[in-house]
Amino acid sequence: MSDEQAVEVSLSDAEPVATVTSPTPQSPGPSIDIAVAAMISPKETLITYRDLLDYISRKTGTPTNLVQRETYAEINNLIRQGDVEMAFVCTGAYVEGKRSFDMELLVAPQMYGETYYYSYIIVPANSSAEDLDDLRGKSFAFTDPLSNSGRLAPTYMLAQMGESPESLFSGYSYTYSHDKSIEAVSEKVVDGAAVDSLIWNYFDWKYPDITAGTKVIVKSPPYGIPPVVVPAGLDASLKDQLRDVLLHMHEDEEGRRILAEIKITRFVEVDDSIYDSVREMTEAVGRQ
Known part of the structure; x- marks a missing residue:
């Protein structure tokens, strides 16, 4: 990519x-x-x-x-x-x-x-998006170029659709931490993001006011x-x-x-x- x-x-x-x-x-x-x-x-x-x-x-x-x-x-x-x-x-x-x-x-x-976790695709809580295709022409946040849940897994999902980040999204960014990606979606800085399920779940427990501004629309298969x-x-x-x-x-x-x-x-x-x-x-x- x-x-x-x-x-x-x-x-x-x-x-x-x-x-x-x-x-x-x-x-x-x-x-x-x-x-x-x-x-x-x-x-x-x-x-x-x-x-x-x-x-x-x-x-x-x-x-x-x-x-x-x-x-x-x-x-x-x-x-x-x-x-x-x-x-x-x-x-x-x-x-x-x-x-x-x-x-x-x-x-x-x-x-x-x-000993497994998942990649979550998240969007703002009031978004009408229900899957990745609904984010066509929207802005998206990845975590890090080496991230599995925050970059590789969603890119693989796109490839299975015959798409790429360049073809589906209007633009994409790297936040370099999953909590910043969650905040970016919660604050509507971006229209969607891919995040680590463990970190989203942890933040949902510790900072529910932040995750309340998001919703999970896609859950990947399990990964090590x-x-x-x-x-x-x-x-x-x-x-x-x-x-x-x-x-x-x-x-x-x-x-x-x-x-x-x-x-x-x-x-x-x-x-x-x-x-x-x-x-x-x-x-x-x-x-x-």
């Missing part, structure tokens, strides 16, 4: 994209740098993940740093170069990272009893859930330690509380094959 017609949309003043150190280190020495892809905006990411990283710091006895970047590609580059020890990434970014530099799957969150990954060359003992902390987090009261706040039941090991349907879509759509 050509991105020449794509523009970026901003709903607020620029938010800082930074590295934040855990305030509760327990021992001197190296820190654990943990990247979180901008599936939600930097401010919301900090709110959401602060307690989780503090928990990892306490369990490992090592300070943790939250590392954020604006795009999924920038996070992938950090993993490629070994500049972070662990990362929470989008499914599409994982598939691309696995293909291009052997990004390694560590664990995945189980949410709402599943956005995973937790590590660089291929990460020290084996650290990799095992991080995996162990996450896999057993639901077994203590503090861990369950933190997980409940971000709607995760537990972390589990999953097979890479759950992402094969995304690979098939990538091959079908192709990337330019």
Whole structure:
């Protein structure tokens, strides 16, 4: 898909994209740098993940740093170069990272009893649109060029209709976070958007006044859930330690509380094959 017609949309003043150190280190020495892809905006990411990283710091006895970047590609580059020890990434970014530099799957969150999620096509609550074809000649927001739910899946839906973003929409934009896409639709900045079902559901629970301005008109088939990954060359003992902390987090009261706040039941090991349907879509759509 050509991105020449794509523009970026901003709903607020620029938010800082930074590295934040855990305030509760327990021992001197190296820190654990943990990247979180901008599936939600930097401010919301900090709110959401602060307690989780503090928990990892306490369990490992090592300070943790939250590392954020604006795009999924920038996070992938950090993993490629070994500049972070662990990362929470989008499914599409994982598939691309696995293909291009052997990004390694560590664990995945189980949410709402599943290790799958969906792409939602959303429109303003009072829109008459009932499917993608009803958005012909309208404006649309994607999330990130590497996003599965926010770019690849809807582009694949269009291809099945014999359409493309250029042929169906009057114009499209990238918001670079799913919450900004939800807000763009709620505030009628755009006529439609493709978003991660997990994030829309989370916002519907936490910020119902925002999602009340939207409605879901299309739900995709299930895709493998956005995973937790590590660089291929990460020290084996650290990799095992991080995996162990996450896999057993639901077994203590503090861990369950933190997980409940971000709607995760537990972390589990999953097979890479759950992402094969995304690979098939990538091959079908192709990337330019």
